[in-house]
Amino acid sequence: xxxxxxxxxxxxxxxxxxxxGVLEIASRFRAVFDRPVxxxxxxxxxxxxxxxxxxxxxxxxxxxxxxxxxxxxxxNFSAANSSFKKGETLRDTAENLAAMxxxxxxxxxxxxxxxxxxxxxxxxSVINAGDGAHEHPTQGLxxxxxxxxxxxxxxxxxxxxxxxxxxxxxxxxxxxxxxKLGAEVTLCGPPTxxxxxxxxxxxxxxxxxxxAVADADxxxxxxxxxxxxxxxxxxxxxxxxxxxxxxxxxxxxxxxxAFILHPGPMNRDVEIAGEVADGxxxxxxxxxxxxxxxxxxxxxxxxxGDPGALGGSDKG
Amino acid sequence: xxxxWKRIPAEYLVANVKLYQGGKIARxxxxxxxxxxxxxxxxxxxxxxxxxxxxxxxxxxxxxxxIDMHVHFREPGQEEKETIATGSLAAACGGxxxxxxxxxxxxxxxxxxxxxxxxxxxxxxxxxxxxPTGAISKGRRGEQLCxxxxxxxxxxxxxxxxxxxxxxxxxxxxxxxxxxxxxxPIISHAEDLSIIGGGVMHxxxxxxxxxxPGMARASxxxxxxxxxxLARATGGHLHIAHVSTRGAVDIIRRxxxxxxxxxxxxxxxxxxxxxxxxxxxxxxxxxxxxxxEPEDVEAVAAGLADGVIDCIATDHxxxxxxxxxxxxxxxxxxVIGLETAFAVGVTYLVKxxxxxxxxxxxxxxxxxxxxxxxxxxxxxxGAVADFTLLDPDFTWTVRADSFRSxxxxxxxxxxxxxxxxGATFLRGRLTWRDEEVxxxxxxxxxxx
Numbered sequence: 001x002x003x004x005x006x007x008x009x010x011x012x013x014x015x016x017x018x019x020x021g022v023l024e025i026a027s028r029f030r031a032v033f034d035r036p037v038x039x040x041x042x043x044x045x046x047x048x049x050x051x052x053x054x055x056x057x058x059x060x061x062x063x064x065x066x067x068x069x070x071x072x073x074x075x076n077f078s079a080a081n082s083s084f085k086k087g088e089t090l091r092d093t094a095e096n097l098a099a100m101x102x103x104x105x106x107x108x109x110x111x112x113x114x115x116x117x118x119x120x121x122x123x124x125s126v127i128n129a130g131d132g133a134h135e136h137p138t139q140g141l142x143x144x145x146x147x148x149x150x151x152x153x154x155x156x157x158x159x160x161x162x163x164x165x166x167x168x169x170x171x172x173x174x175x176x177x178x179x180k181l182g183a184e185v186t187l188c189g190p191p192t193x194x195x196x197x198x199x200x201x202x203x204x205x206x207x208x209x210x211x212a213v214a215d216a217d218x219x220x221x222x223x224x225x226x227x228x229x230x231x232x233x234x235x236x237x238x239x240x241x242x243x244x245x246x247x248x249x250x251x252x253x254x255x256x257x258a259f260i261l262h263p264g265p266m267n268r269d270v271e272i273a274g275e276v277a278d279g280x281x282x283x284x285x286x287x288x289x290x291x292x293x294x295x296x297x298x299x300x301x302x303x304x305g306d307p308g309a310l311g312g313s314d315k316g
Numbered sequence: 317x318x319x320x321w322k323r324i325p326a327e328y329l330v331a332n333v334k335l336y337q338g339g340k341i342a343r344x345x346x347x348x349x350x351x352x353x354x355x356x357x358x359x360x361x362x363x364x365x366x367x368x369x370x371x372x373x374x375x376x377x378x379x380x381x382x383i384d385m386h387v388h389f390r391e392p393g394q395e396e397k398e399t400i401a402t403g404s405l406a407a408a409c410g411g412x413x414x415x416x417x418x419x420x421x422x423x424x425x426x427x428x429x430x431x432x433x434x435x436x437x438x439x440x441x442x443x444x445x446x447x448p449t450g451a452i453s454k455g456r457r458g459e460q461l462c463x464x465x466x467x468x469x470x471x472x473x474x475x476x477x478x479x480x481x482x483x484x485x486x487x488x489x490x491x492x493x494x495x496x497x498x499x500x501p502i503i504s505h506a507e508d509l510s511i512i513g514g515g516v517m518h519x520x521x522x523x524x525x526x527x528x529p530g531m532a533r534a535s536x537x538x539x540x541x542x543x544x545x546l547a548r549a550t551g552g553h554l555h556i557a558h559v560s561t562r563g564a565v566d567i568i569r570r571x572x573x574x575x576x577x578x579x580x581x582x583x584x585x586x587x588x589x590x591x592x593x594x595x596x597x598x599x600x601x602x603x604x605x606x607x608x609e610p611e612d613v614e615a616v617a618a619g620l621a622d623g624v625i626d627c628i629a630t631d632h633x634x635x636x637x638x639x640x641x642x643x644x645x646x647x648x649x650x651v652i653g654l655e656t657a658f659a660v661g662v663t664y665l666v667k668x669x670x671x672x673x674x675x676x677x678x679x680x681x682x683x684x685x686x687x688x689x690x691x692x693x694x695x696x697x698g699a700v701a702d703f704t705l706l707d708p709d710f711t712w713t714v715r716a717d718s719f720r721s722x723x724x725x726x727x728x729x730x731x732x733x734x735x736x737x738g739a740t741f742l743r744g745r746l747t748w749r750d751e752e753v754x755x756x757x758x759x760x761x762x763x764x
Contacts, residue, residue, distance in 0.1 A: 110526040111643030113597025132645065133527030171526060195524040213480045 007119040007126040010135035011176035026297035043072035046103040052078040066295035140173025142291040155182030163222030164193040187297040188212035192233040333373030339678040344403040344560035353743035358736035381413025381702035386629035395420025398634040406721035408748035411737030412655040420479040426451040428470035464706040476503035492552025499625040501555040506539035518591040518606040537563035556580040560605035562615035581629035584660035599647035627684040634723030662735030701744040
């Protein structure tokens with residue numbers, strides 16, 4: 001068994017060998033993408049519910065695609081087109097879902113801890129597709145997969161995460177996963193967005209961007225949520241870009257082989273300059289492709305898929 | 317005459333008890349003679365009176381009925397959470413004979429008619445003395461003063477907008493001026509909402525790790541400081557509710573040294589639990605002020621031990637199971653406390669060596685009575701016979717069905733605590749008896 005629990009709620013709750021096991025399976029799925037027939041009918045007759053209580057485009061599409069490539073039956077259930085509204089407790093929703101006898105639940109919810117709560121009350125597997133500012137484990141896994149494709153073993157590698165760490169579930173999942181695999185993680189961003197208390201998670205907090213990226217092997221540049229407190233937590237896009245934006249100038253100071261991740265969607269010329277976003281250092285489309293593979297791997301493993309049955313061929 | 321729990325006589329002796337008096341538990345066994353709801357005689361040894369029914373205290377501690385100066389009984393308006401009757405029963409069960417209710421009901425207790433309503437409902441329940449506080453401002457909106465004089469005449473023992481701070485400093489100063497004339501405290505819910513900014517737990521490592529918005533200590537500290545300066549300027553009696561930070565303890569200590577008329581209370585959860593308890597996102601650890609850092613917990617406990625904080629108050633805040641089933645960030649603030657307060661005190665303050673049992677009981681009887689100027693909280697001749705028989709060694713596990721409160725939102729569910737009330741008496745009449753602690757079986761359970 002690669003995964004020890006029935007759910008994937010965060011990278012905090014996965015051990016290093018589980019993470020590596022999932023990535024191994026993901027790389028085999030990734031190899032299938034280049035074949036003319038990309039579907040693997042492993043999940044035929046099984047039902048996966050995508051429950052998105054918060055708007056999401058990329059993550060939802062990536063999950064759907066992963067499920068379709070595994071031939072699962074899919075039900076999409078989102079806040080906008082359901083009776084779910086503020087005031088109904090998550091328990092009510094969970095009991096409704098349980099009554100429908102589903103095999104797997106993919107959940108995106110604005111409340112931290114909500115995926116964990118659903119996993120406790122439901123018998124089916126739950127995959128956290130982002131719970132508030134807490135964790136986004138599939139994003140963390142796809143980021144790590146992308147890094148490992150270029151760097152191999154991450155032990156001793158330096159990864160700098162830049163942006164609104166306080167509100168970022170991507171940051172937390174990256175921190176848990178990367179530190180477990182032995183990477184050295186630095187957090188950087190405006191002091192209003194990077195709580196110093198996070199150093200207790202075994203990372204370095206550095207408020208000066210130049211120092212934070214000087215010897216980095218990887219930059220993971222987070223999306224700034226402009227709707228969230230521009231004017232109060234930071235003065236505005238211009239100042240943000242000047243102090244923490246990844247510009248051509250910053251890129252010139254990087255190690256020659258260093259590369260840049262971004263979870264998308266990008267605010268061009270805010271957290272990342274347009275020319276960097278289109279430049280040779282970014283690996284954003286690899287992230288997107290790896291995202292589907294990672295999600296396929298998790299769904300496959302959680303539904304009891306045998307890692308050996310996939311054939312040991314291509315290692316991505 | 318034989319003692320019978322079924323029919324409490326008008327005159328009786330409580331014998332074979334360790335008496336609490338003046339912050340100490342007597343080493344020698346003593347007795348108390350109760351007659352027509354008053355204490356006729358109290359002392360060491362044997363009563364030397366024949367013919368009276370004798371309640372054998374079996375070596376339990378006989379203490380004045382506990383006094384909780386901060387409870388939310390939710391009536392009127394949120395009777396699904398608690399009523400004055402169910403809250404009174406929960407109080408009796410916890411060893412309490414007097415409680416002070418907060419005015420943040422729906423509607424708020426902001427005029428004398430509402431004050432009288434709470435007093436009357438308390439008397440109807442008849443299980444403990446219910447002393448209402450009134451709101452500082454009409455509708456708790458922080459705009460217009462209430463009619464304090466008339467409300468005091470109707471039975472209000474203090475004023476507070478608890479649940480929310482009084483943002484308008486001038487209004488707070490004016491309330492303190494009236495309070496000075498009327499000789500009642502203004503109770504401060506010390507919080508600066510402009511600093512909090514939508515937080516749901518203490519701002520620190522755990523809030524950062526869990527991805528939950530934090531409530532900075534500076535919010536409580538600065539609001540405590542402001543209200544103390546207003547008390548200094550006006551001479552009014554300021555009482556700081558639910559102190560939770562080391563900073564606030566220090567600010568209160570300095571103000572007391574300066575002679576400012578300030579008193580303070582702390583809750584059992586703030587002297588026993590820290591913010592790491594939120595790690596599983598259980599809303600049973602969501603309250604305002606929030607559970608803070610271990611050093612704050614220590615400072616609050618030390619403040620209680622050395623007297624900077626005057627008393628223990630529960631901030632008993634019932635919520636239905638449904639409301640506590642919302643996710644942590646959506647759930648309401650507050651936990652119940654009446655039925656666990658004594659046990660949490662014994663477990664976290666006495667057993668850990670912060671203070672002795674006598675001091676703990678002082679903080680739950682004489683001291684809150686003193687803050688409010690109430691003639692209760694002492695076992696002395698002529699006093700009203702409000703008392704409780706406590707077993708400080710009784711070990712029990714807190715379960716949802718342990719509670720007499722209408723709500724079960726306790727932070728201590730599943731925890732094993734030490735200390736329980738065996739029986740509680742109001743004006744000499746039994747209001748609660750725990751048959752596990754004080755069984756019918758007359759055989760002595762404990763050594764002499």
